[in-house]
Amino acid sequence: MAVTVKIPTQLRNVTGGDTETAVDGATTVGDVLDGLYDRYDGLRERIAEDGDLRRFVNVYVGGEDIRFLDGLDTTVEDGDEVTILPAVAGG
């Protein structure tokens, strides 16, 4: 078991077309993202800035916005699903 990460269309050109991936051994959302940055060149610059997520990037754990949880320190468990999405939709 691992944490599953769903990758939005806008990032698939840096994930080699991957729409979903799995990260092992992560205990927080920050760990999960670090795992992705190690795996995919160029991903960090696209969604992160100065150690935090860019303001137009939303991250969800099990459908819950991590800003309602503990942000990048939000804990994750095996089997959780992390979703990265653009924040500029709606209204």
Next chain:
Amino acid sequence: MPVQALQCKECRETYPLEARYVCERCFGPLEVGYDLSGLDAAEVRRRIQAGPRTIWRYADFLPFAGDPVAGLPVGLTPLQRAPRLAETLGLREVYVKNDTANPTHSFKDRVVAVAVAKAQELGFHVVACPSTGNLANAVAAHSAAAGLDSYVFIPADLEEQKVLATGVYGTNLVAVRGTYDDVNRLCTELSGDRDWAFVNVNVRPYYAEGSKTLAYEICEQLGFEVPDRIVAPVASGSLFTKIARGIEEWTEVGLVSGGLPVMNGSQAEGCSPVAQAYEAGRDVCRPVRPDTIAKSLAIGNPADGPYALDVARRTGGSIEAVSDDEVRAGIRLLARTTGIFTETAGGVTTAVLAKLAEQGAIADDERVVLVITGDGLKTLDAVRGTFERHEIDASVEDFERVVACQPVAAV
């Protein structure tokens, strides 16, 4: 036509005019860029005044290279002088921009007319949206008129009137168990892998342009003048931001002068992420879980929040929040002084105008425009039980006994 390209609002990267809404480089939102330098003010003004009595009279400022496919007739809603409202609030000159007078009774007809025309130009056959209700009505109706399939996603607890006024058009109506923000997240996910035009997701840059027509109409109806102050609702912040953008464009072309009006944004306390950020001096909005009767403004995670804050701050305006009781009072105040019945969002906006007037924030000589975005028939629960009804037998005696009216002298 002056439309040029999509451009990132953050890093200014440009993209071709296609179904795309996120900057690949920095994840910022894309908006439509124009080159207005070739427009002559007198010529444009003549074109506008000779144009159709719809939003398409402003085609120079809309994102189409050729003639858009015009559907339901949208726009040129009344700008109504409101002397009794002004007097009640101790103000001199107040106008109501009555956008209930659109085909599906809200300002969303403006953005959807543009989005559906663009979707057809881009070759889409299916139109979709996440909605708090007004957009649902508009997407279902405009898709029906255009003969396009549509999928409308709404929170399952939406007001019944808005559900009925959507389903009647024959759309695929999907009620999602969750808040609007959950519905929005779901649609953002769905839009990635479906060849559909989600009006406020993948074609949002074009959709948002429709809101500028509200500003153009206000200025045109005032004789090509900019009002001193505009009070408008804030949900995602897109309408509020685009009203300012429209006036900036007209100023650039020379159709109007004098700069932006003071811009006051209005939210309900039960969902006020932008007002809270304004109050705290932040330029980023913290998401909230909505709990208000103003469901059409119940967006806890507003996409254009940072831009709405910027507009409020640089025009000397503000983003205000009012309680649900003030919202109900706002609906009654507008109805009783102007004859306009608005939904809860208009109650929010009217309540904010009343609050600003009470605080003395509005000068005596100001010309103020109140933007009323939706019809009261969409949110009937908000006025249920707020007035008395006299039930009588069909007799003169019973009328005089129960209603106890003042005797009127014969003339």
